[in-house]
Amino acid sequence: MAGVTGRGGYHHGDLRQAMIDAAEAVLAEKGVGGFTLRECARRAGVSPAAPAHHFGNMVGLLTAVATLGFDELSSSMETAVAEAARTGGDRLAAIAEAYLAVAMARPGRFRVVFGRLGLKRGDEDLMRAAVRAFGILVRETKLALGRQETADLLTRPPSSFSGDDDLGTILFVWSVTHGFSTMLIDGQLGPFEAQPGGRERLVKLYSQQLVHLLVTAVRQPRAAIGA
Amino acid sequence: MAGVTGRGGYHHGDLRQAMIDAAEAVLAEKGVGGFTLRECARRAGVSPAAPAHHFGNMVGLLTAVATLGFDELSSSMETAVAEAARTGGDRLAAIAEAYLAVAMARPGRFRVVFGRLGLKRGDEDLMRAAVRAFGILVRETKLALGRQETADLLTRPPSSFSGDDDLGTILFVWSVTHGFSTMLIDGQLGPFEAQPGGRERLVKLYSQQLVHLLVTAVRQPRAAIGA
DNA sequence: TGCGTTATCTTAACGCCGTCAAGTTTGATT
DNA sequence: AATCAAACTTGACGGCGTTAAGATAACGCA
Numbered sequence: 374m375a376g377v378t379g380r381g382g383y384h385h386g387d388l389r390q391a392m393i394d395a396a397e398a399v400l401a402e403k404g405v406g407g408f409t410l411r412e413c414a415r416r417a418g419v420s421p422a423a424p425a426h427h428f429g430n431m432v433g434l435l436t437a438v439a440t441l442g443f444d445e446l447s448s449s450m451e452t453a454v455a456e457a458a459r460t461g462g463d464r465l466a467a468i469a470e471a472y473l474a475v476a477m478a479r480p481g482r483f484r485v486v487f488g489r490l491g492l493k494r495g496d497e498d499l500m501r502a503a504v505r506a507f508g509i510l511v512r513e514t515k516l517a518l519g520r521q522e523t524a525d526l527l528t529r530p531p532s533s534f535s536g537d538d539d540l541g542t543i544l545f546v547w548s549v550t551h552g553f554s555t556m557l558i559d560g561q562l563g564p565f566e567a568q569p570g571g572r573e574r575l576v577k578l579y580s581q582q583l584v585h586l587l588v589t590a591v592r593q594p595r596a597a598i599g600a
Numbered sequence: 601m602a603g604v605t606g607r608g609g610y611h612h613g614d615l616r617q618a619m620i621d622a623a624e625a626v627l628a629e630k631g632v633g634g635f636t637l638r639e640c641a642r643r644a645g646v647s648p649a650a651p652a653h654h655f656g657n658m659v660g661l662l663t664a665v666a667t668l669g670f671d672e673l674s675s676s677m678e679t680a681v682a683e684a685a686r687t688g689g690d691r692l693a694a695i696a697e698a699y700l701a702v703a704m705a706r707p708g709r710f711r712v713v714f715g716r717l718g719l720k721r722g723d724e725d726l727m728r729a730a731v732r733a734f735g736i737l738v739r740e741t742k743l744a745l746g747r748q749e750t751a752d753l754l755t756r757p758p759s760s761f762s763g764d765d766d767l768g769t770i771l772f773v774w775s776v777t778h779g780f781s782t783m784l785i786d787g788q789l790g791p792f793e794a795q796p797g798g799r800e801r802l803v804k805l806y807s808q809q810l811v812h813l814l815v816t817a818v819r820q821p822r823a824a825i826g827a
Numbered sequence: 828t829g830c831g832t833t834a835t836c837t838t839a840a841c842g843c844c845g846t847c848a849a850g851t852t853t854g855a856t857t
Numbered sequence: 858a859a860t861c862a863a864a865c866t867t868g869a870c871g872g873c874g875t876t877a878a879g880a881t882a883a884c885g886c887a
Contacts, residue, residue: 404716405716406716406717406718484716487783487786487788488716488786489631489632489633489711489715489716489786490633491633537801537805537809538809540792540805541805541808541809541810541813542809542813544780544783544789544802544805544806544810545776545809545810545813545814547779547783548775548776548777548779548780548783548810549772549775549776549779550775550779551779551782551783551788552774552775552776552777552778552779552780552782553771553775553779555778555779555782556714556771556774556775556778559714559715559716561714561778562771565767574764575771578764578767578768578771579771581768582764582765582768582769582772583768583771583772583775586768586769586772586817586818587772587817589817589820590813590814590816590817590820591813593816593817593820
C-alpha cells in the first residue's frame, strides 16, 4: 500500500512527481474546490508534511501543476498550428480550437492555471511557461495581421508589439477563446448543455461560428478600426 | 462591539442582511480565497453557527451574494443601454463596458457569481437573476442583428432564439466581454498593468478596440458567415 | 396581561484542513 | 566505515465548516 510510485521504503524515490500526479488526479475527480494537500499526500502514500520539502507549501504544488498546464497549452497550440500549416487551415482558428480542447480535457488543471487560487508569483518556471504560451498567441495574431513573415516566426521569438493596435487585437483573440472556454467548463453554459445536442452542439457552435467571427474580425480591413 | 447591524441583543435583528454585507466586505478585502464563513459571522457579531438558520450553509450564503451580483450586473447593463439609447451611442458597446465596470468594481463578488465555488444549484432566486442578466444580453444582441424592433424590446421579454446562428453571436459577445473581464480581475493581464499606463491603458484598449472589433464583427454582413 | 410556541442564537464538540518543529531513517560522500 | 545532508514521520497547533443540544427572546393567542 506504499506509494503510487517509487520503491515503497521510507524514502519515496520520486515524491515530487508522485505528488503532481496525485494533484492532477484529485483535480480531475473532485475539482479545484475539493482539492486538499493531505488528500494528495495520502494518494502518494506519504505523510501530510512530506510534500513541504519539495514544494514548500500547497501553493508551490499548485504552481508546479499550473506550469505543466501552461506547457500543455503551448504544446497543443503549436501542434494545432503545425497541422493547420500542413493542411492549409486557418492558424488562428486552430489555436482557438486547441485552447478550448485543452480546457475541456483537464478543466481542473485549467482552473488552477487561470484561477483565483494564488500561485507562487515570480516563480521562474511558471513565468517561463506562461510567457511561452502567450508568445504563441502573439506570434499567430501578428501573423494574421500580416506583421511578420512565416519563415521569420520559426526562428525568432515574438518579442515586442507594434503598439496598442496589435495588443488590442491580441487581447481580443485571447478574450474570445478564454471567455468561451472558462464559461463552458465553469458551467455558465449549463442550460444549453442540458438541451438536445448537449455539449457537442456548443463546441460545434464555437468552432463553426465563434471562431469564424473571431477570424473575420481580426482580418477585417484595419481602416475600419480606430474611431 | 456587538453586531454591525441590528440591535445588539441576543437576537440580531437582521442577521441575514448583516451576513451578506459582511460577506461582501470580506470578499472585497481578502478575495474569494480568503473568504470564510466564521470571519463573516465574526464581523456580524455572531457565533459561527448562527448563519446556518438563514442560509443553511456557506454555499447558501454565497448563493445569496451571487444573486445580488447578477442583479447588479443586470441593473448596470440596463442603465448603460438606456444611456446609450439616449445619447445615440452603441447599445452593445454600452453593455460590454458595463460588464467590465461591474467586474472591476467588485471583483470578489464577480468571482463568486462566475467562479468555481459551487453555488446552490436550482436556487430559484439565483436562477431568476441569472436569466434576467442573460436575457439582456440576448435582447441586445438580437437587436444588433436586426431581429427585433426597439419598441418591441421594452414590452416583450427576449424569449426564444432564432436558431443557432443567433446563439453563436450571443455567445460570441458574451465570450469577449466575460473573457476580458475575468482575465483582468484574475491578474492574467498583470504584466501589462505593470507597464506605464497601468490598468487604465488596458481599460481604454478594451473600450476603444476590443469593443469596436466586437461590434463590427456582430454587425458584419451575415453572408460572410457560415462556412 | 400572561403564557406557550417557535424562531433565533450560543455553546460545545467533531473531523478535517495546512503548516511547523523536532525527531527518525536513508542514501551519498569521503 | 563514519559522517553528513536529504527525505520522510510524528505530533501538535490553530482555524475551518458543520452539527446537536440547550438557552433566550420575540410573537400570537387566551
